[in-house]
Amino acid sequence: MLEKIRDIMTRYVEVEPEEIKEDTKLAEELGLTSFAVMSMMGDFEEEFGITVDESELTDIYTVKDIMNYIEKKQA
Amino acid sequence: MNTSELKTLQDLVLLSAKERPDKVYLREKAGQEIAEKTFGKLAEDCRKLASWLSSQGEGVLHAGLLGTSSIAYITSLLGITFNGHVAVPIDPQLSPEEIMDNLNRADVTVFFYDKRFQALIESMRSACPQITSYVCFTPEEGVFSLTELLSQSAPAEPAAVDPHQCACILYTSGTTGKSKGVMLSHANLIDNACCCDNEGSDSDIMLTVLPIHHAYCLTCDVLLTLRYGATLCINDSLIRLMQNIKLFKPTKMLLVPLMVETIYRRIMAEKKKNPLLPMKMIGRAVFGKDLGVIFCGGAYLNPDLTKAYAKMGIPLLQGYGMTECSPRISSSSLADPSTGEDVGRVVKNCEVKVEDGEILARSPSVMLGYYKNEEATKEMFTEDGWLKTGDLGYVKDQRIYITGRKKNLIILSNGENISPEELENYFAGSEWMAEVMVYSEEEQITAEVYPFPEYAGKAEALFRKKVEEINKKVPPVKRILRLRLRDKEFEKTTSRKVKRIQTGEKGRLLSAK
Numbered sequence: 189m190l191e192k193i194r195d196i197m198t199r200y201v202e203v204e205p206e207e208i209k210e211d212t213k214l215a216e217e218l219g220l221t222s223f224a225v226m227s228m229m230g231d232f233e234e235e236f237g238i239t240v241d242e243s244e245l246t247d248i249y250t251v252k253d254i255m256n257y258i259e260k261k262q263a
Numbered sequence: 264m265n266t267s268e269l270k271t272l273q274d275l276v277l278l279s280a281k282e283r284p285d286k287v288y289l290r291e292k293a294g295q296e297i298a299e300k301t302f303g304k305l306a307e308d309c310r311k312l313a314s315w316l317s318s319q320g321e322g323v324l325h326a327g328l329l330g331t332s333s334i335a336y337i338t339s340l341l342g343i344t345f346n347g348h349v350a351v352p353i354d355p356q357l358s359p360e361e362i363m364d365n366l367n368r369a370d371v372t373v374f375f376y377d378k379r380f381q382a383l384i385e386s387m388r389s390a391c392p393q394i395t396s397y398v399c400f401t402p403e404e405g406v407f408s409l410t411e412l413l414s415q416s417a418p419a420e421p422a423a424v425d426p427h428q429c430a431c432i433l434y435t436s437g438t439t440g441k442s443k444g445v446m447l448s449h450a451n452l453i454d455n456a457c458c459c460d461n462e463g464s465d466s467d468i469m470l471t472v473l474p475i476h477h478a479y480c481l482t483c484d485v486l487l488t489l490r491y492g493a494t495l496c497i498n499d500s501l502i503r504l505m506q507n508i509k510l511f512k513p514t515k516m517l518l519v520p521l522m523v524e525t526i527y528r529r530i531m532a533e534k535k536k537n538p539l540l541p542m543k544m545i546g547r548a549v550f551g552k553d554l555g556v557i558f559c560g561g562a563y564l565n566p567d568l569t570k571a572y573a574k575m576g577i578p579l580l581q582g583y584g585m586t587e588c589s590p591r592i593s594s595s596s597l598a599d600p601s602t603g604e605d606v607g608r609v610v611k612n613c614e615v616k617v618e619d620g621e622i623l624a625r626s627p628s629v630m631l632g633y634y635k636n637e638e639a640t641k642e643m644f645t646e647d648g649w650l651k652t653g654d655l656g657y658v659k660d661q662r663i664y665i666t667g668r669k670k671n672l673i674i675l676s677n678g679e680n681i682s683p684e685e686l687e688n689y690f691a692g693s694e695w696m697a698e699v700m701v702y703s704e705e706e707q708i709t710a711e712v713y714p715f716p717e718y719a720g721k722a723e724a725l726f727r728k729k730v731e732e733i734n735k736k737v738p739p740v741k742r743i744l745r746l747r748l749r750d751k752e753f754e755k756t757t758s759r760k761v762k763r764i765q766t767g768e769k770g771r772l773l774s775a776k
Contacts, residue, residue, distance in 0.1 A: 199529045215742045216727070219745070222739030222742070223501060226500070227502070227504065227529065230502040230505060230506065246739065
């Protein structure tokens with residue numbers, strides 16, 4: 189899953205995929221704006237076949253949070 | 264539409280219904296279906312809402328709205344203003360305390376809300392005792408909803424509305440922390456919706472993307488589509504913007520620079536994978552073949568983006584304004600495009616001049632003032648009544664060029680205005696920190712801190728922890744994305760205040776761990 193997430197994330201930030209780790213912080217370390225995070229979640233919806241609820245995104249700070257979120261939605 | 268007949272928002276609703284009663288005005292996703300509302304139905308619902316409101320209290324009522332764009336939201340907003348009551352749209356991203364504070368300061372007594380705020384209502388009953396009526400936008404078990412309201416109310420007769428009375432109170436960031444309620448009259452909003460000729464037609468399909476509590480969205484999405492008899496489709500979430508573009512096939516969109524830039528970055532990442540694909544084809548694949556133009560405003564737009572979008576076959580047209588001016592001061596059109604360097608031509612009825620480098624404006628679109636804040640209102644105007652925009656720039660051939668900001672306000676590329684003091688205040692009480700300054704660097708909110716020398720060793724960890732704490736408290740758009748730590752005091756003015764513009768070296772940038 190991390191692989192796919194990295195692939196989508198590199199559409200929004202110019203970093204090498206390997207630099208994106210589970211504990212990487214979206215805002216403080218990658219400089220992702222809230223709009224970029226939302227657009228990215230739209231891509232995850234298509235990639236993983238989930239429906240993202242905008243109000244749940246306030247608790248997402250790290251790559252790991254994204255992974256947990258997707259897993260929860262897929263369950 | 265003969266715009267000389269338009270004086271109030273009521274005129275706009277009634278005239279659009281008279282001209283095209285059966286044409287679809289609003290369109291949104293409703294589960295797997297698409298829900299629609301015609302101009303005729305809108306006028307009928309506005310009259311019903313006006314009739315219900317007249318039973319909710321004496322005189323002019325202030326009605327708050329909390330939620331994101333929807334058919335129900337737009338119907339409520341236009342219904343509130345129809346017979347002269349005042350609509351107060353609230354930013355749904357604010358904390359519960361700020362939401363309630365904004366409602367109290369605007370003397371709201373009737374409240375329309377999205378069901379996801381249902382949990383807030385209980386605490387509001389004690390924190391906002393003046394609110395006596397609550398209306399949920401959608402039907403929910405055990406609560407009064409807009410659907411019920413409309414089904415039990417008979418349409419009211421249109422009442423006489425003074426064009427110069429307040430129609431909306433829109434909150435905007437102040438430079439000193441607390442937001443201010445901008446009072447816009449019917450005449451202000453009508454003037455701004457009619458300040459350009461030939462900028463739309465009834466074949467337009469607009470997708471509304473920007474937050475509805477912003478003046479740019481209210482005037483240029485909601486009111487302009489009414490004026491031209493066009494159709495307004497609702498983007499239900501920024502998460503699904505790209506999908507909704509494919510679904511609704513808009514011909515026009517209003518975006519802020521941040522969106523334009525993010526979408527472009529994503530496109531270029533795809534282009535890297537398929538370098539041979541022509542930009543025009545990529546543009547069509549992303550935006551659909553119908554999109555003819557994107558209007559962009561609210562913040563600085565990099566001219567390179569205008570050129571990049573032109574390569575995709577999509578003109579990016581820039582405008583300029585502020586909430587206090589309903590909001591447009593300048594605008595551009597396909598027939599008279601901005602070059603990328605300027606922010607468009609001064610709109611009809613608006614006068615612009617430059618004094619001490621600052622752009623001043625005077626027009627029928629200029630606000631009545633800030634609600635219950637005479638002091639702040641006075642500060643916004645020169646003695647002879649010109650609105651001080653706080654922007655530095657110049658005017659050439661009626662085109663406006665912006666060169667900088669006079670006031671201490673961060674304007675992010677998403678159009679959000681952020682007061683640095685507001686974020687700096689969150690650092691108060693940090694015993695390790697001597698000085699802090701918040702500013703924007705490369706479009707990112709940056710906090711730079713000077714710790715007390717005895718904490719120098721621990722400062723980085725304490726700083727990171729503090730920022731994490733702050734970022735959990737503030738809405739996502741206000742999060743601090745960059746951290747700088749300095750080992751020297753900030754430069755000071757003679758009165759020992761930290762200088763906002765520092766000429767010396769910046770603090771060390773704390774990189775990703």
